[in-house]
Amino acid sequence: MRKTALGLARYPMVLATVAVGLLGGVLEISGQSDGARWLISGFAVLIALLQARRMIKDLRAGTYGIDLLAITAIGSTVAVGEYWAALVVCLMLSGGEALEDYAAGRARRELTGLLENAPHTAHRLQTGGGPEDVPVEAVEVGDRLLVRPFEVVPVDGVLLSAAATFDESSLTGESLPVERTRGEELLSGAVNGGEAIEVRAAANASESQYQRIIALVREAQESKAPFVRLADRVAVPFTLGALALAAGAWAVSGDPSRAAEVLVVATPCPLIIAAPVAFMAGMSRAASNGIIVKSSGTLEQLARVKTAAFDKTGTLTHGRPQVTEVHAVGIGPDQMLALAAGIEQYSSHPLAAAVVAAARGKTTGVPRAQDVTEVPANGVRGVVAGRAVVVGSGRFITAETGERTEAPPAGASGVHVAVDGAYAGCIALADELRLETRATMASLRRAGIVSTVMLTGDGEQVARHIAQQAGIDDVRADLLPQDKVSAVQAAQPRPVMMVGDGVNDAPVLAVADVGVAMGARGSSAASESADVVVTVDDLSRSARAVQIGRRTMRIAWQAIWLGVGMSVGLMILAAAGLLPAILGAWLQEVVDLACIGWALLAMRPSQAEQAESARMDQELRAAREDARKKLEKSA
Known part of the structure; x- marks a missing residue:
């Protein structure tokens, strides 16, 4: 209860609107209708003035929003005496921010979860003494650290204790506990099991795996997709059309109430809220699959990718002979x-x-x-x-x-x-092909990728042998880093997605339309120059990233057109005099909720994606069986 109250306190305008509504209701019941009308109308005009001030500020910043329609809806309903409808519009405006925050919170919960679990302190063991709590940034390479039961490993390190069990699901997506023995490497972000252990720091905080993921997540959260800005611009013709319809309804009927009834249901909230919520949901879903998409605009590019290029060593293959x-x-x-x-x-x-x-x-x-x-x-x-x-x-x-x-x-x-x-x-x-490589190429083709290309510095014979095993269309061998850059710049059709993991892949990842770094064990330079970082050692996540991008775009457009279609339908009913202002105001809230609910579908895979995932699992099982038979034969 206390948590709910604190949450409402973040939105004082919502509380003020509800309070005015309750007071107005008391006045109505007690027979003081004029008092209720003046109270609610005065409050609505105040809200309209505040919105006008905000609208001017947004226009100066080059941002378009719902303010003009909202202001005209409040003004028109007050003018024709529909003051209760005006109050509902005020509630919609003041509650819209809370609703969007709630939807965005649902959408970004995987990203937020990563941030909340980030380690902030470490227990450094002193020579001849007990543990000393220090900020994780103060840990230096070689420090001996104590990790208590169920605590997060603060930095990348080496296990000094005889054995331990870890939950590495936040890093690899693997839900089962992982056993580690003395001398094995530990990644920051892994959760220790039920016994205290000792660890020797192998990297400082800024160079550790989990902190690198956290930095990528923060960068992703601060991004804004070009698609979202496009939706902002689409709001302008929507607004002009709504104003024209309201004026036409008034002119034809001769009743100014018709204009007010049209404007009440004519807010482009779905257009503006749905796209950001869908993109945040898509980025959150990607994060839960071990794929950090640095900017929401990258999801747009992933949805349109036509050519997929790959480095060979460490990407298509394991990188070790x-x-x-x-x-x-x-x-x-x-x-x-x-x-x-x-x-x-x-x-x-x-x-x-x-x-x-x-x-x-x-x-x-x-x-x-x-x-x-x-x-x-x-x-x-x-x-x-x-x-x-x-x-x-x-x-x-x-x-x-x-x-x-x-x-x-x-x-x-x-x-x-x-x-x-x-x-x-x-x-x-x-250097053997990854088990998932062939299944990944097949999945990318089914997702709509037209061409697959291997770019490698290896010799022609080895490169062609690997490409044939992987099912790759085009092979470019004996390439220097600058040759890879030229190949990606000239590749057709576009956009081009480049997947790599090494230091020499950083330039080509930067010039690709979408650069994907295999960051689980890959180069930090590659991760920094890429648009997408795969935090698990699994090439198939590159195909899943494309699938997530395409579903996110599809859901965003569907949510927008759902909202626009419902709003236009309501406006037509209102223009015909079939929708009272008070009912229209509440129905517009229903439209907003429907659009946001639809946008949140981007958090879940479609049936086609589930079928594709099952198909890839089947292909991987077949690849593992073939590898097992081959191993038995060679033995």
Whole structure:
């Protein structure tokens, strides 16, 4: 009850209007109709003067609104003696702000929830002492922090306790608890489980994941869509048409009350309120799906996107090479992999870590090596379990053994192995396609995307192999960052959406009509230059962003035309003398509520989106099953 009272106190004009209405009702009941008329009429004129003052201020700022129609509606109803209708218009005006605030609050609840959950303090552990509460901004890299049960991890860090359980739903959308063990990375924003833990800070607050999301959310909340400004401008012809109809009704009937009855139902509130509410609802829904849309205008662009361009490494693929196949000659595959890993654990080559990781997953493990020598740009030699092992490029192994090496599979890189002077086989490594990539491309096409393009600095052969697996139409390989910019600028049809994650993607994300950054583990530079940031490691969210943008635009237009249509219908009835002013004033409130309620539908997926989501889930399950069978076959 107290909360409701405090809420009403934010809107004194609503309270004043209700109070005047109650007092006027008492006067009417007691037989003092003249007193009620003068009280209510005087209050209505005061409201009209305040609105006129506000209208002039808005016009000077270049903003159009409902003020002119509202002022004329109040003035005309007072002039013809319909003072109770004038009071209802006053209630509509004063309550409109409260209604819009309520609707916007419903629409932005996901965004607001992120802000409310932001950590403000941290418990820093002092050397030889207990915890000290400090502002989260004061935490420095290397600080030991105490995170109590059910508290939010304040900054990105590393778990020092043996094990812990976290709720990461605000970051990843995953509703199930996540288990972490000592040494694993923790993202700020994760909620600790039921036991206190110790964490070592790995980043300060401004560079931590959750705080970056918070900054994006604040930027999103402050934006205003061009579509909303368009709706403001559409209010002008609507206003002129309503005034013309009111004047015509008066002229034809000879009754000035007809003009008042028309003007009472002729407010373009739906036109002005519906669009912002729909856009805020769409942005909120996107946030709940791990998609931060920085400006509501971006939703417009997402709704119109025709071409989708993608970086390859880290976007279409996982961004880390993995062993996909082991082909051995003369010895067992696991034995050859173990011998190669024994040497590769001492190598600095980017593919070496993948070979070692694959061997550790086998029962043989990684043996020790001796007398290891690395030959730059060629490979590594050494002795493992008394056997001479050489690992490296095909050219290097051929020079060592005099034997020809076999070519790796299409789209893969090959690490060749020689044992005791004889060619022993090839280990194929590839940066594998994300499981969701192919389903994402199919979903984008069903959403209306005409063309998909891959832009990558990788070689032509590898790029085309990945594009064929992903189902991408066009491939541009061997590109420098400036080449990607030129490709996006020249791409047709437009608008163009570019999806990427690395530092070198920042320029091309900035020049695209819609730049989408895979921000879960991606570059902060890419996130800053993008229009949309996907906070979970899931490429399919790019397709969902397009779907949300299109539904938001569709709902916004529907809400606007619903309001306009209902208002025009009521105006025609009023012009024909079939709608008394007092009833018309209340029906206009119904129109406003209907439009706002319709605009809030942007918070929910349509049936078509639900069907698309189910279809993507089915395609992902099939992709996982194929990957499992492939893994079993290679094992």
